[in-house]
Amino acid sequence: MGHENITEFILLGLFSDEDAKVACFVVFSLCYIAILFGNLLILFTIRGSRLREQPMYFFLSYLSFMDVCFTSTVAPKLITDLLVRQKTISYNSCITQMFFAHFFGATEMFILVSMAYDRYAAICRPLHYMVIMSRQVCYVLLMASIFGAFIHSILHVLIIIELPFCGPNQIDHYFCDIFPLLKLACMDTSLLVIVIITTTGVLSILTFVALVISYIIILSTLRTRSSQGCRKALSTCGSHITVVFMFFLPLIFTYVPTADSISNDKVFALFYTMIAPMFNPFIYTLRNIDMKNAMRKMWCRDTRSEGK
DSSP: OOOSSOOEEEEOOSOOOHHHHHHHHHHHHHHHHHHHHHHHHHHHHHHTSGGGGSHHHHHHHHHHHHHHHHHHHHHHHHHHHTTOSOOEEEHHHHHHHHHHHHHHHHHHHHHHHHHHHHHHHHHHOGGGHHHHTOHHHHHHHHHHHHHHHHHHHHHHHHHHHTSOOOSOOEESSSSOOHHHHHHHSSSOOHHHHHHHIIIIIHHHHHHHHHHHHHHHHHHHHHTTSOHHHHHHHHHHHHHHHHHHHHHHHHHHHHHSSOGGGHHHHHHHHHIIIIIHHHHHHHHHHHTOHHHHHHHHHHHHHHHHHHHO
16 A cells, blocks of 8 residues: 555645744744744753752753654744644654644643652652652653653554555644544545544543642542652642643643544644643742752853853
């Protein structure tokens, strides 16, 4: 089988309104710069400070890295396409983009689960925390996240490369995703749609439910703690819960309903490809004293030494 005639696709993008495109070019460019700056700032701050020794910040540095990679698979093409008339993407580039978008997105999903496990161990099992979350365990969780994401993404690619594409080549989206591609295949893909809804959709829901339950357990444990320790833990968990909701809810809305709702998917996809990665650095730094102190120490040190 494979792709018979089509060697490239045309991405229809977010919308067809010409007047809005220049404004969106500016807005999305600024968003992308903010994503790169914010997440790289977190990454370098953690790597350059003592925070990297703590499991929570170990995962947070990788979450920031995944945010940069995930958005970079989608944003540059979305931004440049706003200025060009013909938004084409080759068949191979399309498949590659789909693979990496799912790979980085799924890795991020699993890292968020690892972070919830870390918070559970810190708050519910404090005496055994250093054993439960040893550096070795952290690396095992990270490698499991990457491996799980790779399996998930490669399965999507294997489904698509077996399909014949012989007719229309217009993708109703701003990046190559599996549902818009399935709509273009020259065969009945209704069974495959069900398979993807059950795998990706159920995976998203189960992960989200597991995360919510873990935070409910954590928060109920916190009720018995001293007010100062409780406030700090609540602040940390609050940040995590905010990120989880911002990332997972649009994802669930995208992959759980039927493939007919693709026009809405573009809006939902904006949330987890652009908006959540942009807010993550703010959510994690504004409410986090350790992070603020590390940034002050690391980035203000140079200015102080210059002023002497």
